[in-house]
Amino acid sequence: MIDRYSRQTIFPGIGKEGQRRLANGCVVIIGCGALGTIIATSLVRAGVGKVKIIDRDFIEYHNLHRQVLFDEDDVRNGLPKAIAAEQHLKKVNSSVEIEGIVADVNYTNIERFVGDADIILDGLDNLETRFLINDVSLKHKIPWVYGGAIASSGMTMSIIPGDTPCFRCISASPPNRGMTLTCDTAGVISPAPFIIGSLQSAEAMKILVGAKEINRDLIIIDVWKGSFYRLKISPRQDCPACLGKYEFLEGEFGVRTTSLCGQNAVQVLNPKAKHLSLEELAARLKPVAQVSYNEFMLRFTVDNHEMVVFPDGRAILRNTTDESLARGLYAKYVGA
Amino acid sequence: MKISLKSSFNLNETDLETESATLGALLDELSKNHKLTQIEFFDTENWEVYPDCEVLVNGRSYQVLADGLDAKLKDDDKVEITLFTLAGG
Numbered sequence: 001m002i003d004r005y006s007r008q009t010i011f012p013g014i015g016k017e018g019q020r021r022l023a024n025g026c027v028v029i030i031g032c033g034a035l036g037t038i039i040a041t042s043l044v045r046a047g048v049g050k051v052k053i054i055d056r057d058f059i060e061y062h063n064l065h066r067q068v069l070f071d072e073d074d075v076r077n078g079l080p081k082a083i084a085a086e087q088h089l090k091k092v093n094s095s096v097e098i099e100g101i102v103a104d105v106n107y108t109n110i111e112r113f114v115g116d117a118d119i120i121l122d123g124l125d126n127l128e129t130r131f132l133i134n135d136v137s138l139k140h141k142i143p144w145v146y147g148g149a150i151a152s153s154g155m156t157m158s159i160i161p162g163d164t165p166c167f168r169c170i171s172a173s174p175p176n177r178g179m180t181l182t183c184d185t186a187g188v189i190s191p192a193p194f195i196i197g198s199l200q201s202a203e204a205m206k207i208l209v210g211a212k213e214i215n216r217d218l219i220i221i222d223v224w225k226g227s228f229y230r231l232k233i234s235p236r237q238d239c240p241a242c243l244g245k246y247e248f249l250e251g252e253f254g255v256r257t258t259s260l261c262g263q264n265a266v267q268v269l270n271p272k273a274k275h276l277s278l279e280e281l282a283a284r285l286k287p288v289a290q291v292s293y294n295e296f297m298l299r300f301t302v303d304n305h306e307m308v309v310f311p312d313g314r315a316i317l318r319n320t321t322d323e324s325l326a327r328g329l330y331a332k333y334v335g336a
Numbered sequence: 337m338k339i340s341l342k343s344s345f346n347l348n349e350t351d352l353e354t355e356s357a358t359l360g361a362l363l364d365e366l367s368k369n370h371k372l373t374q375i376e377f378f379d380t381e382n383w384e385v386y387p388d389c390e391v392l393v394n395g396r397s398y399q400v401l402a403d404g405l406d407a408k409l410k411d412d413d414k415v416e417i418t419l420f421t422l423a424g425g
Contacts, residue, residue, distance in 0.1 A: 035425040036425070125425050127421065127423045148423055149422060153422060154422065171421065234343075
């Protein structure tokens with residue numbers, strides 16, 4: 001059999017032993033947008049043994065300029081990102097165990113999702129869940145690789161529990177809403193997440209093979225200005241997560257609604273919801289709204305807002321960033 | 337005047353001798369001394385803190401200070417610059 005990894009194992013940093021370690025590795029990618037699709041593509045092609053991809057959203061046309069795994073058929077078929085990613089990547093490398101999971105990662109379920117992970121990779125679109133990943137990483141001593149991109153800028157840093165400063169050492173908590181740039185206000189061009197996702201993939205490979213050259217700094221790039229520099233992050237002496245207080249994981253900062261970066265949309269999360277029958281919900285909504293659904297999601301439009309509901313009780317309300325409105329419409333039409 | 341300077345990056349807690357009389361002037365000075373902070377956190381043309389950064393004076397955000405960036409500094413004031421990470425992906 002032709003060795004598909006021959007060009008990779010020639011590289012001394014990997015070698016045959018490194019390739020064996022990659023094949024024995026398990027990575028969990030949380031979020032499968034621009035960053036997540038780059039990371040997943042790279043690691044599946046590299047021959048990582050198990051790749052778990054978790055994402056809560058479905059594919060839309062405005063994703064296609066930067067989310068490299070998806071195509072127009074995926075949009076027309078109304079596929080969730082995690083499912084489409086799994087389908088595409090299984091054709092790329094059938095020797096890798098790939099699992100796409102359609103779910104919102106939150107404090108009630110994250111420990112279950114990352115229990116078998118050697119590394120957690122960040123492909124998220126919000127800061128709250130990154131603080132949650134940071135907590136679960138430190139609690140269970142699982143390395144994770146942060147990545148973020150907006151406009152032409154990007155950042156990445158590897159967090160190795162017990163070794164490097166953590167994500168809460170950079171800033172103690174998410175900033176107040178409206179303080180930071182989002183994809184809505186600043187947009188995003190594909191080279192920024194492409195580079196950051198690639199750096200994250202390289203970090204994952206280094207961690208899996210046991211390389212010493214792990215990035216311990218916050219790398220900041222701007223592809224428009226052509227700048228690339230590193231900041232040394234100082235451990236924060238009063239960092240709650242480093243001191244073993246996992247406040248995000250304990251749900252103290254759990255949010256029921258999240259404004260989704262770049263989508264003019266709000267997600268409503270109902271942690272108490274059990275499995276929701278979309279068929280029954282469709283029947284209930286038909287008198288008041290035009291409804292369509294498949295096994296993965298149900299869509300209907302109300303007050304000029306499209307709401308998409310998932311079987312786990314989660315919903316996304318389009319055409320607004322008003323979280324209060326989202327909570328209200330959810331309660332009215334889906335039920336809190 | 338001696339200011340205590342702190343950040344979540346590169347700068348460990350540092351005492352800085354400065355001639356800047358106001359917070360804005362200090363940020364302008366720091367921003368132009370790129371070797372010290374290594375990041376761009378202050379728009380020196382428009383006199384604005386970039387949205388991905390927060391500046392605290394003695395624990396209070398500059399945004400809630402009565403004089404904002406024109407707030408007068410005094411000896412031993414503590415100025416903390418926090419960089420927020422990017423949220424998109």
